[in-house]
Amino acid sequence: MNDFHWTKLFNPEFYITMEVGGVPIGIYMVLFIVFAETGLFAGFFLPGDSLLFLSGIYSRELVETFFIIPSDLSNVTVLALLIAAAATLGNIFGYWFGSKSGQFLYDKQDSFWFKKKYLYESQAFFEKHGGIAIIFARFLPIVRTFVPIIAGIVHMPKGKFMFYNVLSSILWSFLLVFAGHYLYGFFLSEFDIDLKKHIEKIIIILILITSFPLVMKAIKSRKKTAKVEETEE
Template identity: 35%
Template sequence: MDLLPFLFDFILHVDKHLATFVTTYGAWVYALLFLIIFVETGVVVMPFLPGDSLLFVVGAMCGVGLMDYTLSVGLLFAAAVLGNQCNYTIGRTIGPKVFQWEDSRWFNKRAFQQAHEFYERRGGVTIIIARFMPFVRTFAPFVAGVAQMTRSKFTFYDVTGGALWVGGIVTVGYFFGNVPWVKQHLDKIIWSMIGIPGLLVLFGAWKARRNEAKAQAAKVRAV
């Protein structure tokens, strides 16, 4: 079996794959879900694994009695928090070594320090919002660790964001995942959950780069 085609199909048809797994393996589905959420949030090279759509489908399956709602939310919340902690720890371990680097084409100490200051001031909001943004949620805890964000502060926002993300999306799936219109258009909903946050991130990055270019141009004119 080719891995990439399978992953792509799993992401777009997570409802069918998950239903098959529950029917075939029963309670082992909880271990699989824990692993997927942990890896998606805890391993910086795995941002493509399903997150939002998976939680939504889990909620829908809880709504029809195929899975237990309380157990699902508890396990996936633990996976999300522990995954972020793992990602943060990796970044924090790398951070002190990176900070010893000299300025070069690949590293800028001033930018590193700015990242640290940003995460101390506004990193909490970033960690919470990132939970709802595919790809970004995988990198945000890693960057927070590299930027040496305080562990206690990171943990508070990690737990808060994890509770809102897992509890919120699973609950929405529980109440609305089995509505006929939602089931009929689930593939489009999954694409939207992936695409819309991604477009917002790209727009934000483009806007930030444009503002930075304008600021640089203003400095040049002032000189």
């Protein structure tokens, strides 16, 4: 930890390979970050999709913290289920927070940990897509942090929320964890390429892919605003 730099906080591999006193705690960090990013409004800056993808690559090391599973499929399945459970609990907490005291966020001042614009963007996203927004939001950075809070604020029926919550958690965790795990094996066996040696490139690619929808939405929003201003003139 002597060579620690704050920029490592944005690197998912830092959490996955973390040790305390020589004891690996990567699995605990992964589960906590998944919970925080989907349940705590201050968790929007944490790595999400890239964390799950890399967790798939390091699946055996992570799961062996708890127990050793000989079967490769069982190993990665257990990891995906654990992450899905953490994501489900995170959304439940976000929903509860929104239903009880989320309204105060609209009056809260911006800070490093909180940007009100993200709240309004997530609200517009939720209003446009309804319950299915919870599934879409899982694959969108920042939005996935605020959508369950919005669902709580508008008092979305609990049964309906839980259906989309569990479904989205399973889809998100299994798709990304399995993709990371089996793409790692594929590149290693077919091209002799160890993806663990190209983590930075993988993170950059995943950030670009997951951020693309948000960038396009921002561009369209600016164009729409510009047209309105031109019309008013």
